[in-house]
Each structure stands twice: as structure tokens, then as C-alpha cells.
Amino acid sequence: VITRYSSIGAIEEELVKADVIIGAVLVPGAEAPKLIKREHLKQMKPGSVLVDVAIDQGGCFETSxxxxxxxxxxxVDDVVxxxxxxxxxxxxxxxxxxxxxxxxxxxxxxxxxxxxxxKQNPHLARGLNVLKGEITYPAVAEALDMPWSDPFGVWAKG
Structure with a gap:
């Protein structure tokens, strides 16, 4: 197994050599970015495999x-x-x-x-999406093209 920091350059270098690529991109509350494009498939070995763990967030491969x-x-293009x-x-x-x-x-x-x-656990607070009818998670607001409200400001309103 070879792991590398995800960058376009690293992806393009490795996909020509890889037998299996596992894409596991998570942008909380948002759709996964498409890291491998359709044109990249032609550079991959026939029979190689793409596993898209991010498919529940829209997938991280353009052909997913x-x-x-x-x-x-x-x-697709001889890639499973x-x-x-x-x-x-x-x-x-x-x-x-x-x-x-x-x-x-x-x-x-x-x-x-x-x-x-x-209020006591900022990690837990980052999981809050809606409070008192206001969207409190920036990525959800962006995906819905709606305004975002800071949850601490919503709490302060009472």
C-alpha cells in the first residue's frame, strides 16, 4: 500500500501505476470534489480498480x-x-x-x-446543522444557497 498526500500532481503520477485506487474524500456537509477525471482513466492500466468510498457524498471520481x-x-474505459x-x-x-x-x-x-x-464541546458543536430554524453549518448553508448563522449567536438570541 502506498499513501500520498492528495494533490493533483500526486494523483496523476500514481494513477498510471496503480492496480487499485481507493478514494475516501470527506468534506463534512458538502459534496466530495472530483479528484480523478474521465480523461485520467485512459492513462490507467486496463482492469485497474477505482473504489469510491465517498460515493455517499456524490463520489470523488468524475465517472462514479x-x-x-x-x-x-x-x-468505464477498461477501469472497474x-x-x-x-x-x-x-x-x-x-x-x-x-x-x-x-x-x-x-x-x-x-x-x-x-x-x-x-457549548462545552466545540467538536460536538461543529456537528450542529440547524438550531431554532436557522442553518448553523456553513457547508449545508452553501449547498442549499441559504444564509448561515453562528450557533452561538442563535443561542444568544434566546
Whole structure:
């Protein structure tokens, strides 16, 4: 496995050599950027594979479209695409337990402290999308072409 910092130059250097490329781009609250374009596929080895983990956010390859566990792959320009939406669904129990372990502390904090938990934990507050009818997450507001409100300002309004 070779990992590199994502840049257009690094991607273009590596895609000609790669057997498998796993794209796992996350821009919270926004669509994933398209890092591999259609014209790049012609430079890849025939039979190479693109795995688009970002497909639930629109995909990070220009030629990606969501597939299912029942029909998981398709081929574009001799490059196999695996773009299953909800990939963790292939291992539902394991993925549910992992998600529970990662999120339970936040759920408990919210249950114990309510909105005060958001004021006390900036990481938790960054997960807030809407408060009192106002969008409090910049990427969501941008995606919807609506105004954004600072959640602390919304709280201050009472």
C-alpha cells in the first residue's frame, strides 16, 4: 500500500501505476470534489480498480455513480468502478457496533446536558446543522444557497 498526500500532481503520477485506487474524500456537509477525471482513466492500466468510498457524498471520481451490494461494479474505459452506497452495510453488525462506540459519548453528553453539551464541546458543536430554524453549518448553508448563522449567536438570541 502506498499513501500520498492528495494533490493533483500526486494523483496523476500514481494513477498510471496503480492496480487499485481507493478514494475516501470527506468534506463534512458538502459534496466530495472530483479528484480523478474521465480523461485520467485512459492513462490507467486496463482492469485497474477505482473504489469510491465517498460515493455517499456524490463520489470523488468524475465517472462514479452509486451502485448496490447486489450489483456493485461497472466498467468505464477498461477501469472497474466499485461505488457501493453505504459500504458499511456489507458488515451491518460490525459497522453498527463501531458507529455506536464512536458516537455514544456524544449522545450521552447531549442526553445529560442538552444544548449545554454543545457549548462545552466545540467538536460536538461543529456537528450542529440547524438550531431554532436557522442553518448553523456553513457547508449545508452553501449547498442549499441559504444564509448561515453562528450557533452561538442563535443561542444568544434566546
Amino acid at each position: 455513480h452509486a451502485t448496490t451490494h447486489e450489483d456493485p461494479t461497472y466498467v 468502478h466499485y461505488c457501493v452506497a453505504n459500504m458499511p452495510g456489507a458488515a451491518p453488525r460490525t459497522s453498527s457496533e463501531a458507529l455506536n462506540n464512536a458516537t455514544l459519548p456524544f449522545g450521552l453528553a447531549l442526553a445529560d446536558k442538552g444544548l449545554e453539551a454543545l
